[in-house]
Amino acid sequence: MELLSNQPMYQTVPEKYIFPPEKRVVNDIILHSVNFPVIDLRGGRVDAEGWCEIIGEIMKAGKEFGFFQVINHGIPEKTISDMLQVCDEFFKMPAEEKAQYYSDDLSKPFLLNSSTTYDKGETRYWRDYLRLVCYPIEEVIDAWPEKPENFRAVLSEYTLQVRELSSKLLKLIAQGLGLDKDYFGGDFSTGKTQMNINHYPPCPDPSLTMGLMPHCDRHLITLLAQGTVSGLQARYMEGWINVEPIPNAFVINFGHQLEIITNGLLKSVEHRAVTNSAIARTSIATLIIPKTDCLIAPAKELLNENNPPKYKEFIFSEFIKAYSAASASREDVLEFFKLS
Numbered sequence: 004m005e006l007l008s009n010q011p012m013y014q015t016v017p018e019k020y021i022f023p024p025e026k027r028v029v030n031d032i033i034l035h036s037v038n039f040p041v042i043d044l045r046g047g048r049v050d051a052e053g054w055c056e057i058i059g060e061i062m063k064a065g066k067e068f069g070f071f072q073v074i075n076h077g078i079p080e081k082t083i084s085d086m087l088q089v090c091d092e093f094f095k096m097p098a099e100e101k102a103q104y105y106s107d108d109l110s111k112p113f114l115l116n117s118s119t120t121y122d123k124g125e126t127r128y129w130r131d132y133l134r135l136v137c138y139p140i141e142e143v144i145d146a147w148p149e150k151p152e153n154f155r156a157v158l159s160e161y162t163l164q165v166r167e168l169s170s171k172l173l174k175l176i177a178q179g180l181g182l183d184k185d186y187f188g189g190d191f192s193t194g195k196t197q198m199n200i201n202h203y204p205p206c207p208d209p210s211l212t213m214g215l216m217p218h219c220d221r222h223l224i225t226l227l228a229q230g231t232v233s234g235l236q237a238r239y240m241e242g243w244i245n246v247e248p249i250p251n252a253f254v255i256n257f258g259h260q261l262e263i264i265t266n267g268l269l270k271s272v273e274h275r276a277v278t279n280s281a282i283a284r285t286s287i288a289t290l291i292i293p294k295t296d297c298l299i300a301p302a303k304e305l306l307n308e309n310n311p312p313k314y315k316e317f318i319f320s321e322f323i324k325a326y327s328a329a330s331a332s333r334e335d336v337l338e339f340f341k342l343s
């Protein structure tokens with residue numbers, strides 16, 4: 004079992020985590036002066052005009068960045084801080100306690116591993132992670148750990164709250180697109196909800212390593228809590244933007260399926276995680292996923308003579324296969340589904 008979090012502090016970076024010079028993150032341009040969108044959802048207490056404004060902000064951010072943060076979203080601070088805390092506590096547990104969850108079997112509803120599922124390269128990523136199904140809760144709760152104490156209760160509460168926020172956001176996005184507000188409410192978003200709980204221990208030399216490779220998310224939409232430690236970067240033009248943590252905010256980004264359904268109007272943007280030497284970082288990505296047999300295609304309502312379909316129709320499970328085959332590379336996976 005090869006977990007970074009089982010070691011005491013590393014003094015040097017082991018060879019297998021060192022990227023070749025041409026692939027190191029330090030070569031890239033970081034765009035410090037770009038204003039990353041932050042959208043105030045005003046706790047849901049807005050009038051019709053207020054909603055119009057919020058929808059406008061989401062569409063603008065979605066078209067330009069494929070990413071935005073939401074604040075004042077209605078999820079209690081305690082729900083988020085409890086969740087971040089039990090996740091941290093999980094990774095701090097003794098190796099023997101964690102060993103029972105370690106697995107390469109992706110069909111398991113709860114597994115612990117390190118680096119990445121899509122790792123086809125030589126170099127390992129500086130990341131341990133939990134990959135789990137979090138909804139429907141009653142179908143999966145028995146697979147969740149009983150330790151740390153409260154893990155199950157805290158994860159249940161967090162799941163319900165984040166799913167509710169995702170439904171609200173999907174309604175706003177549908178309205179912004181001029182679609183029925185429940186457009187995404189059916190098979191597009193009712194596959195089993197998953198979470199990646201990512202844990203990046205302090206790294207003695209962040210210039211040599213990477214936390215998580217550049218990728219676009221494979222599903223519909225992601226809601227990410229990243230605590231107070233920075234590390235997430237989103238692709239923007241020729242460089243990358245640091246998505247600076249805002250306490251209790253969620254970072255929202257669109258997955259491939261939202262880009263395809265909107266025929267490219269809303270962007271699914273590459274992102275990655277970098278490491279730091281000072282402090283462990285834990286991020287929790289909740290993944291809203293279509294049903295396995297869901298038919299995906301550009302929405303007919305959005306197509307016309309000037310906007311012909313850019314992607315073919317497919318079943319979501321075909322996409323998942325192609326995504327793995329392409330090792331999560333944005334361009335390679337889209338090649339399978341683009342209409343020429």
Ligand SMILES: O=C(O)CCC(=O)C(=O)O
Nearest residue numbers: 199201229235276286288
């Ligand atoms: O750790 C992060 O901020 C990024 C995580 C991520 O992109 C993912 O889990 O898909």
Ligand SMILES: [Fe+2]
Nearest residue numbers: 218219220274
């Ligand atoms: Fe991601």
